[in-house]
Amino acid sequence: GAVVSQHPSWVICKSGTSVKIECRSLDFQATTMFWYRQFPKQSLMLMATSNEGSKATYEQGVEKDKFLINHASLTLSTLTVTSAHPEDSSFYICSAQPPQRAMNTEAFFGQGTRLTVV
Amino acid sequence: DAKTTQPTSMDCAEGRAANLPCNHSTISGNEYVYWYRQIHSQGPQYIIHGLKNNETNEMASLIITEDRKSSTLILPHATLRDTAVYYCIVSLRGLTGGGNKLTFGTGTQLKVEL
Numbered sequence: 196g197a198v199v200s201q202h203p204s205w206v207i208c209k210s211g212t213s214v215k216i217e218c219r220s221l222d223f224q225a226t227t228m229f230w231y232r233q234f235p236k237q238s239l240m241l242m243a244t245s246n247e248g249s250k251a252t253y254e255q256g257v258e259k260d261k262f263l264i265n266h267a268s269l270t271l272s273t274l275t276v277t278s279a280h281p282e283d284s285s286f287y288i289c290s291a292q293p294p295q296r297a298m299n300t301e302a303f304f305g306q307g308t309r310l311t312v313v
Numbered sequence: 314d315a316k317t318t319q320p321t322s323m324d325c326a327e328g329r330a331a332n333l334p335c336n337h338s339t340i341s342g343n344e345y346v347y348w349y350r351q352i353h354s355q356g357p358q359y360i361i362h363g364l365k366n367n368e369t370n371e372m373a374s375l376i377i378t379e380d381r382k383s384s385t386l387i388l389p390h391a392t393l394r395d396t397a398v399y400y401c402i403v404s405l406r407g408l409t410g411g412g413n414k415l416t417f418g419t420g421t422q423l424k425v426e427l
Contacts, residue, residue: 241415302349302415
């Protein structure tokens with residue numbers, strides 16, 4: 196099946212610094228990728244939709260200046276958490292779907308990135 | 314997207330069938346039912362999806378009621394490795410070609426025990 200890879204799997208950073216998380220579709224091109232956040236014992240919450248070649252679409256309540264998304268190529272989207280604070284500590288997950296013309300149109304998820312801000 | 318409701322948790326003995334229910338009474342005619350699962354500290358994994366017919370693959374079976382207001386995911390022979398949170402999601406099927414965002418509910422924590 197299709198593979199979506201995230202890097203890093205986990206990261207610890209100091210409060211006030213920025214962290215970049217990469218999401219790659221390894222064997223298909225993705226014009227759209229999605230970024231989710233998951234706090235402990237809670238469900239996944241969609242943060243934003245990453246669109247190749249254009250601005251990302253953010254969900255209500257998600258600060259676009261804090262969570263910078265760049266989708267510069269058809270196989271890579273990045274999420275940068277700027278000026279990170281302890282409350283940004285969470286599990287960040289990306290997903291992408293193969294193009295419509297493919298037989299399978301389910302979403303494939305990265306393995307997630309555990310961010311801890313100290 | 315239509316909202317779904319699932320039991321918070323379920324237990325199942327290893328080797329037995331696990332039947333996970335989901336209610337989606339507000340589903341619209343062109344929305345599919347998707348099931349994903351999330352093993353602890355991993356990204357969600359696709360299991361199966363369907364529109365109105367029952368579906369089966371190597372992982373599970375999906376039974377959708379005739380009125381499409383509810384469905385059941387069946388893991389025929391649950392193993393310890395099936396312990397996970399199972400999410401039932403209703404969504405359009407990638408009609409835009411770029412994928413559709415998924416709205417995750419609270420899911421069902423399935424615990425498979427010896």
